[in-house]
Amino acid sequence: MRITMALGDITEQDVDAVVNAANSSLMGGGGVDGAIHRRGGPAVLDECRALRASRYGRGLPTGQAVATTAGNLPARWVIHTVGPVHSRDEDRSALLASCYRESLKVADSLGAATVAFPAISAGIYGWPMDDAARVAVTTVRAASTSVEEVRFVLFSADALAAFERALSG
Structure with missing residues (x-):
């Protein structure tokens, strides 16, 4: 597997699947989640509603992943995963790693x-960005997957630098 990095907008990536840092409701929100729902259009939300009505009545659990159409995005699919909220009192890095592993399984x-x-x-x-990058890169490198390219698409130069450090470290 090839790991690449890009500074930019994940909704503009011409890939098979984009991963959405979703909230458990799957109904859209802020940040990446809101951008994917806005650009993907109603088809993404319609499939998320269907998932909530069937398998995920209480929402998608943290660390799990599920796919929908990508609607109007250049990608074919959106893989939704719910990351953990960072805590200084509890190590939740296993849940964060699970987001990457489960997304690759999907x-x-x-x-x-x-x-x-x-x-x-x-x-x-x-x-914290440096730790998020470390967990992401370490988990993806160790994953058993048929995916040929994992592209980390970062929203700022600082985020890109953190992921580049994690990749070279």
């Missing part, structure tokens, strides 16, 4: 060769 089940990830939990969920 990508494999779809036959996706290229997957774009954001920095899960590093926005409003408060995960």
Whole structure:
């Protein structure tokens, strides 16, 4: 597997699947989640509503992943995963790692060769960027997957630098 980095907007990535740092409701929100729902359009929300009405009545649990159509995005699918809120009192890094592993499992089940990830939990969920990058890169490197390229798409130069450090470290 090839790991690449890009500074930019995950909703513009021409990949098989983009990963959404979703909230458990799957109904959209702020940050990456809101951007994916806005750009993906009603088809993404319609499939999320169907998932809530069937398998995830209480919402998608933290660390798990599920796919929907990508609607109007250049990608074919959106893989939604719920990252943990960072805590200084409790080590939740296993849940963060699970987001990456489970997203790659879903990508494999779809036959996706290229997957774009954001920095899960590093926005409003408060995960320190350097540690978020370390967990992401370490987990993806160790994953058993058929995905050919994992692209981390970062929203700022500082985030990109943190992921580049994690990749080279």
